[in-house]
Amino acid sequence: MDAARFAQPHILNQPVYQPGKPIAQVAREFGLDPAGIDKLASNENPLGPSPKALAAAAAALRGVNLYPDGSCWDLTGKLAARLQVGCDQLVFGNGSSEVLELVAHVFLGAGTEAVMGVHGFVMYRLITLLMGAQPVEVAMPGFRHDLAAMRAAVTPRTRVMFLASPNNPTGTAHTGTELADFARSLPEDVLFVLDEAYAEYQEPAPDLRPLIAGGRPVLCTRTFSKIYGLAGLRVGYGYTRPDIAALLQRARAPFNINTVAQAAAVAALDDAEFMRRSRENNRAGLQQLAAGFRALGLEYVPSEANFILVRVPDGAKAFGFLQARGTIVRPFGNLPDHVRITVGTSGQNERCLANLRAWFASRA
Numbered sequence: 001m002d003a004a005r006f007a008q009p010h011i012l013n014q015p016v017y018q019p020g021k022p023i024a025q026v027a028r029e030f031g032l033d034p035a036g037i038d039k040l041a042s043n044e045n046p047l048g049p050s051p052k053a054l055a056a057a058a059a060a061l062r063g064v065n066l067y068p069d070g071s072c073w074d075l076t077g078k079l080a081a082r083l084q085v086g087c088d089q090l091v092f093g094n095g096s097s098e099v100l101e102l103v104a105h106v107f108l109g110a111g112t113e114a115v116m117g118v119h120g121f122v123m124y125r126l127i128t129l130l131m132g133a134q135p136v137e138v139a140m141p142g143f144r145h146d147l148a149a150m151r152a153a154v155t156p157r158t159r160v161m162f163l164a165s166p167n168n169p170t171g172t173a174h175t176g177t178e179l180a181d182f183a184r185s186l187p188e189d190v191l192f193v194l195d196e197a198y199a200e201y202q203e204p205a206p207d208l209r210p211l212i213a214g215g216r217p218v219l220c221t222r223t224f225s226k227i228y229g230l231a232g233l234r235v236g237y238g239y240t241r242p243d244i245a246a247l248l249q250r251a252r253a254p255f256n257i258n259t260v261a262q263a264a265a266v267a268a269l270d271d272a273e274f275m276r277r278s279r280e281n282n283r284a285g286l287q288q289l290a291a292g293f294r295a296l297g298l299e300y301v302p303s304e305a306n307f308i309l310v311r312v313p314d315g316a317k318a319f320g321f322l323q324a325r326g327t328i329v330r331p332f333g334n335l336p337d338h339v340r341i342t343v344g345t346s347g348q349n350e351r352c353l354a355n356l357r358a359w360f361a362s363r364a
């Protein structure tokens with residue numbers, strides 16, 4: 001039986017998300033000691049999880065014979081108070097990726113379009129295609145979103161505008177004023193999705209809550225995977241207008257945030273010290289990597305996130321070389337002369353720079 005014959009036709013052309021390589025896989029493939037491998041490929045927090053979150057997660061394990069609280073009651077209350085939004089404005093996902101996917105389920109389908117930057121977060125394209133909708137990719141001169149060109153790409157078929165600030169993989173960001181003006185320039189029947197996965201690293205971070213309160217169709221997504229150090233537990237959320245949140249809730253699977261993740265996320269919100277240390281490590285690491293790139297004569301895109309896109313000719317080969325030496329970075333098919341490097345601890349950054357030096361020496 002050929003299952004592909006009765007699959008939906010667009011699934012057969014659906015590209016598959018390529019995640020950063022796990023440490024265990026690289027250790028197996030190259031016969032390396034996992035303890036000596038630095039994963040600087042997926043923009044995770046190199047300091048580990050928040051200690052408070054870890055303690056809460058351990059305690060929550062005792063209750064996993066029961067289903068999770070499907071309403072995320074504690075997390076909703078805590079975040080609503082923190083963000084000063086209504087509980088009915090929040091929607092949670094198994095990572096913010098799931099919140100983005102809910103957007104696609106609700107607003108995209110055959111005959112509709114979603115606008116995004118050509119070097120925007122790859123999931124926007126994938127989820128748009130998954131719904132049988134059309135991704136409209138807009139050029140990004142200088143690796144920045146061209147807001148005027150994105151606005152000009154809107155047609156009567158456009159239902160969603162995806163934009164991350166800071167953006168992955170470029171690290172470029174926009175100011176609050178730029179984003180608010182952009183949101184106001186969009187038609188009322190286009191949902192503006194501002195992806196704030198890295199907003200906690202940006203100072204000051206834009207704040208579109210006044211626009212949402214004023215009735216604009218804006219959804220901001222955030223995640224516990226990055227600065228909070230909980231990527232493996234998968235918790236993300238969106239805040240938006242209550243009517244939009246209610247539509248997204250319809251598409252959500254029951255119990256999509258597990259018990260351990262809910263407890264960890266609540267505790268992480270209280271770990272101000274861990275946040276401070278994470279920001280500090282990132283600030284210092286961005287400087288360390290940038291200085292190392294300059295010393296090597298490499299161009300890089302100044303970043304407001306926890307990673308840097310650096311110009312390395314033959315990025316795929318460089319990736320292979322670095323990986324064999326225990327530094328996992330991220331190559332990109334559509335940016336063949338670049339790799340993206342997540343900010344690590346100072347030791348990880350130093351090893352990465354040493355391996356980059358060795359790569360260029362090997363080609364000299």
Ligand SMILES: Cc1ncc(COP(=O)(O)O)c(C=O)c1O
Nearest residue numbers: 095096097121168197223225236
């Ligand atoms: C811009 C952006 N948005 C969303 C995500 C999804 O993160 P998660 O699903 O872990 O919340 C990522 C992850 O790399 C990202 O870079």
